[in-house]
Amino acid sequence: MTDVDVAVAGGGAAGLMTALRASLDEDLVVAVFEKSTREGCNAAISSGSLAAGGTRFQRDAGIEDSPQQHADDILAASGDEEWRPVVQALCEVAPDIVEWIADTGYPMEIGTDMPRAGMSVPRLHTDTGRLGGARLVRHLRGLLDAQPNVAFVDESPVVGLLGSAAGISGLVVEQNGAREQVTAAATVVATDGFAADPFLMAQHLPHLGAPFHGGTSTNTGDAIVWLTGLGAQLRNMGSALRSGLVVVGHGTRVSPALQFNGAVLLDTDGLRFVDEEAHGYSSMAGILQQQPGERAAMVWDATAMAATVASEMMRDSLAAGAIEQLPTTAALAARLEISAEVLDQSLLPRAGRRRLAAPYHLAWVTHGVLTTQGGVVVDPAGRVLGADGNPIPRLYAAGGTACGLAGPSSDGYSSGNGLLSAFGMGWIVGNALAGVPTSHPTHQRSTS
Template sequence: MTGFDYEVDVAVVGGGACGLMAALRAARDPGLVVAVYEKSTKEGCNTQFSSGSLAAGGTRFQREAGIDDSPERHAADILAVNRDPDSAPIVHALCRVAPRYVEWLADELGHPVEIGVDMARSGQSVPRLHTDTGRAGGGRLVATLRKAVESADNIAFVDNTPGVGLIAETAGGRVRVTGVEVLENGERRRVGAKAVVLAADGFGNNPTMLAEYCPQAVGAFYGGVSTSTGDAISWGIGLGAAVRNMGAYLGHGLVVPGHGTRLNPVLPFLGALLVGVDGRRFVDEKAQGYSKLGRIIAGQPTGRAVLIWDERMHEIAMNSELMRESAAAGAFARYGSAAELAAAFSLPEQALAETLAAFRAVSVVEDPSGFDHGPLEFPLLAAWVTHGILTTQGGLVVDTTGRVRHRDGGPIANLYAGGGSACGISGPSAEGYMSGNGLLSALGFGWIIGDHLAGGGLKAA
């Protein structure tokens, strides 16, 4: 290679879950030099602001809890929700590696993994969300991965060094990536690389791209990181890469307006009640994933609703960093009567009282007969909730090894993508997201790409 300021074997753009995983797995080949270019650890990545929940089917943690699951069952559940049969090869590839990296995180990196038997989610036929003990969230997961990167002799993690473009050449009508340009200490550097991995976040904080591809999300509360500007996706498009499902995003229907925190998504599955500004129930709370719920709440007259739950649900829900942050922010309060609750939220008192009387909370163990486990018991807790967008889900089209595909169907040589840079597995809209899909795509593609490069794929690229 010529015309570069310096060269590495693998250049990873983005130091979140996908980029860190890709670097760690590629660096298992001691002959490879890997560089990870992170835009800003101070601003953080979306994984850090997630619950850190790892969806995987067929782990030993599930077996020890008596849960019968498998990668095939996991994939079937995702495909039933995302309504995107064309994504099946990718979904199956990611689900196959998920139990492997969950156990690797625990066994090799010492991440404190447990199965969240109390973390019911829409569309998941069995409990399969794995979390850290103590439920500290995604920040703890990123810390585990970064610690491992720091201890690897052949990985350089370069902070405050955003990527600014790809370096490529065209020969015989085919595009070949030869490196990446980065901004180091305010100066552009040309880095030669045998493989470039795009592992940046999506475009949730790029108003222009959001308006073009996800107009439904414009104006919604944004709960992602400021660095999600879609740069890597734009570079790929500029080289002729195919994109897919660009209108898809991870929404959230349990964002507390005025506080910017989120309530625990388990609450609707424990029997929490949603009412509109008219004091009436308007949705089957348990039938919705929290992303789809966001679209439903957005359709309410004021774009908000009131979530109501009781103490028995609260005790379980507080086993979550999201809920603890909401508590610290004063995002919810307790009410001793229907009249007190109605007054606090300016709801019609009679309508709310009638709704509460008719509603029957659902226990943790679902009863197929419906809401028949007795009324919500005072004191009740309640909070305003609205809709938000956390991350986008569309992006560059990749194959089952993470190679970026050109619009003509062939691969763009030496270019890989995962995480927010690649097309996710949640289908064409916000309604196809299943809890855990984001980290499944990020960690899964990081694992697949890294293993591919360490296993000889770099020479074949």
């Protein structure tokens, strides 16, 4: 048996942030048990973009934003007013998280070239060079490795909790085929969602059909079983982070900024069927699911390519040969097997938007699911709520374990919600365990 002060299940974004912040109290012994860094976590395969309103990066770019405006945008998309206390708590700490990460030496900038549906101002913060979430996860794990009071234990899946609804006293982990009990004064469950578990997907998300799974294989929803066994409440289990930008036959994705730079979507008859700028990539997945063949042709030009090619999604798709280039309108029409007249009509720009010009780029896209958004109910402090609505003593949840921010429908997902929820709740829980202010004094900012 091992005894620690803080036991964390899961070493992804939420687990890393929880441990980093909790370790600020040098008297605490923190242990993080990770199922498999080899298999990876969703944060590592994400774009690594952090949504925050009211940062110094936005102010330097002349962008007026605030945590309140950020929260209002999220809730306008999700329609989930009941979840406002949690959303507001996460949005309040988001600027501090972005600035703290930057101050640890991570190269951060505001993505003014990353427009997203439902985002009233640019607020996605990303690494310079756009190398994606793997770079961010490596950086945070490096910071954690330098903490003398933290142990990060890899290839050690958590298989259960110690205790009952009256209180949790630690974890059960599996190492080298043997099980070990880890007792702790505080237990944080920061495992991921359940998008890789066919049974849970069929139970909670049958309406998604059979989408491409773009998440990691470790997203098996293990914590759902443990926590429901304690009487923990579940919420929004029919919601997921989806993508309507998955390239057919390749599994890569194209940039969500394409449609804001003129890209159009055409059905299998070459007809335009949606206002591309009116939808985020999660809600676009549902629209593509209803199309013949559950796919569509995305067409864009050199101007749109130049505006988006720096993203890791576009680099991956180009490297995979997932994007075609057609030199003329006639060549594009022939490739789509439609008449030039139909194509000309479909490429007519909507009011206020520009017309695409040859040469063109083409990718056939379909719908996929990246991770789930449903999970256990937590309060704004990250405490897991039991059947009676009260916190289960000494138990916290974050990341894919906790209910996300998309609301009851996948259409309510706003870009950046995943890392906002994971890092935000990790920050809140870790700070509370370390006894430090939620908003660090050196990272205060104006909310005006």
